[in-house]
Structure formats: C-alpha cells, structure tokens
Amino acid sequence: MIPISLGTYLENFFSDKKERLSELYPGLTINRLKDELTQYARQKKINVDDLFSSRYIPSHTNPITNYFNSLVKGYPLEYIRGRAHFYKSEFDVSENVLIPRSETEILVETASSFLRDWMKMSDERLRILDIGTGSGAIIISLLQEMPRPLEAFATDISKDALEVARRNYFNLRYTIPRESSLRLICTDRMNDLDQEKFHLIVSNPPYIKKREDRDFVHHQVDNYEPHLALYLEDDSYDEWFRTLFKQVLNSLYEEGIFIMEGHEDHLEDLCEVCNMIGFSTVKILKDYTNRNRFLVAKK
Numbered sequence: 472m473i474p475i476s477l478g479t480y481l482e483n484f485f486s487d488k489k490e491r492l493s494e495l496y497p498g499l500t501i502n503r504l505k506d507e508l509t510q511y512a513r514q515k516k517i518n519v520d521d522l523f524s525s526r527y528i529p530s531h532t533n534p535i536t537n538y539f540n541s542l543v544k545g546y547p548l549e550y551i552r553g554r555a556h557f558y559k560s561e562f563d564v565s566e567n568v569l570i571p572r573s574e575t576e577i578l579v580e581t582a583s584s585f586l587r588d589w590m591k592m593s594d595e596r597l598r599i600l601d602i603g604t605g606s607g608a609i610i611i612s613l614l615q616e617m618p619r620p621l622e623a624f625a626t627d628i629s630k631d632a633l634e635v636a637r638r639n640y641f642n643l644r645y646t647i648p649r650e651s652s653l654r655l656i657c658t659d660r661m662n663d664l665d666q667e668k669f670h671l672i673v674s675n676p677p678y679i680k681k682r683e684d685r686d687f688v689h690h691q692v693d694n695y696e697p698h699l700a701l702y703l704e705d706d707s708y709d710e711w712f713r714t715l716f717k718q719v720l721n722s723l724y725e726e727g728i729f730i731m732e733g734h735e736d737h738l739e740d741l742c743e744v745c746n747m748i749g750f751s752t753v754k755i756l757k758d759y760t761n762r763n764r765f766l767v768a769k770k
C-alpha cells in the first residue's frame with residue numbers, strides 16, 4: 472500500500488462514499504468533516520499542526536480509524552466527538568441525551584425575552600424550571616444569557632442524562648453569573664416539586680408518538696438517540712401531557728409563563744388541553760420553516 476496523507480485519504484473517503492454520507496449526514500461538506508476531524512484529533516491529544524499532511528496508516532488502535540468507522544456506520548457526528556453546539560456554547564453529549572437541536576434555540580430566545588422584560592420591571596430573583604433537561608442545554612443557556620442571577624431547577628427521569636447536565640453545568644460555570652444556582656432533580660415530569668413556585672417553566676419533552684409518527688423519524692435518530700427522549704406511547708399521549716400541564720399550572724406564579732416545544736401535528740390538540748385546564752392564554756409559535764413547533768401558555 473502506497474503511504475498517503477490523511478488529507479488525501481479523507482478526500483478519497485469522501486468521494487467514494489459521497490452518496491452514503493449525504494444520506495446519513497444531510498448537508499455534510501468535506502470542510503465540515505475536516506473541521507470535525509481536527510477537533511476530534513485535538514480531543515484525542517493528537518498534534519493537529521500538520522494533521523492532514525502527515526502520513527495516515529489505518530489501524531484498529533488509531534483513533535482516526537475509529538472516527539472513519541463510526542462515520543460509515545452513520546453514528547451521529549455529535550456522539551462521535553461527544554460534543555454538540557447549542558445556542559452560544561458547546562455542550563458535552565452522550566448516547567444518554569438527545570443531541571440539542573438548533574430549532575430549540577427559539578425556545579431559549581422566547582424564554583429570554585420574557586425574563587428580560589420581567590427583570591426590567593422588578594428586582595425580584597426569578598425562579599425557572601426546565602422539565603426533561605437532557606444535556607441541560609436549555610437551562611444552562613438561559614442562565615448564561617441573563618444579566619442577573621436566576622434560581623434554576625431542572626428535572627429529568629434519566630439519571631444518566633442528569634450526569635451529563637451536571638458535567639455541562641460544571642464545565643460552563645464561569646459563563647454563568649456567580650450567584651445563579653441550578654438544582655438538578657431526577658423525577659417524572661414535576662413530581663417532587665409540588666412545593667415549589669416558578670415564574671417561568673420551559674420544556675422540550677419527548678413528543679413523538681411511537682406508532683403514528685415513528686416512520687417519519689430519520690433512521691439515524693431512531694437508531695442512536697435515546698428513545699426515552701423521543702417517544703411517548705400513542706394511547707397515553709394526551710394523558711401524559713394533561714398531567715404535565717396540570718403540574719405546570721399549579722406551580723406557576725400568577726401570570727407565570729410556560730413554553731414547550733412540541734410536534735407540529737399534535738400541538739393544536741395540546742393547546743386545547745391547556746385551555747381546558749385553565750391557562751389564561753395559549754398560543755403557538757412557528758419555527759424558521761414556518762411549522763407549528765412551540766406552545767406558549769400564560770397562567
């Protein structure tokens with residue numbers, strides 16, 4: 472075998488597997504792949520100064536070979552590196568947490584705007600909650616974004632997910648006002664929090680119906696992301712949300728706000744549920760592709 476550089480190997484790999492790669496990783500360019508590979512090599516303590524011009528010998532002990540093998544299997548890029556960009560930071564991720572999605576940034580922006588408005592009107596220390604926090608991307612971004620300290624809480628039913636959130640909170644602690652706090656609680660939705668009151672509650676819960684919607688889920692998502700983060704049973708779907716909304720309504724201060732990401736096909740029905748259980752106003756927000764994606768309800 473003639474020795475070749477990693478740069479040449481990568482170009483050959485990219486052109487040989489073009490179709491498969493574009494099916495598995497829509498929009499992936501060779502430059503993005505180079506960038507990912509450089510960051511991955513840096514994390515593996517490989518010198519990246521002449522990474523692409525140095526000789527590459529595939530071997531099962533070479534982390535770069537593992538990288539290419541993971542790509543061929545369609546393993547999500549974020550899980551390969553264990554990192555994902557969200558809002559203004561990079562977060563640790565593992566197979567125990569959903570890879571945070573860019574559309575969820577709309578939820579962070581909407582929540583930030585409510586918090587800023589309240590901060591202009593009052594010096595009160597605001598209390599916020601994130602239900603189903605996963606990597607902690609939403610709640611940590613909100614803590615980072617606010618000019619004043621917040622008292623924050625986040626729940627998840629998965630202990631393993633909360634470990635990832637805890638790590639992210641620790642890694643990003645210097646980007647958060649020092650007097651802010653975050654309590655991470657392992658519980659179902661908001662159980663164990665019935666004594667607490669909040670100004671704002673946010674959530675990106677599992678919202679895909681396991682039977683009705685599953686065929687529309689990209690197979691890479693279905694194969695690798697935690698089903699606990701994605702799916703709910705069709706038969707108990709509405710009841711699952713009714714319980715959640717009642718808990719939320721009980722725990723909001725008067726005029727408190729609830730913002731939730733949801734499925735475009737089910738959000739209108741869920742708005743009805745919110746109206747029926749007593750929220751004073753409920754509306755739907757769209758994402759950048761004009762699809763119904765967020766519910767905003769006021770107590």
Ligand SMILES: C[S@@+](CC[C@H](N)C(=O)[O-])C[C@H]1O[C@@H](n2cnc3c(N)ncnc32)[C@H](O)[C@@H]1O
Nearest residue numbers: 571603604605627628629659660675676677700
């Ligand atoms: C769609 S993911 C969202 C993760 C993260 N908030 C984000 O936006 O990237 C849903 C999260 O809810 C958690 N979850 C699922 N069922 C739950 C329940 N009954 N109570 C609390 N959390 C739950 C999952 O473990 C997962 O972390």
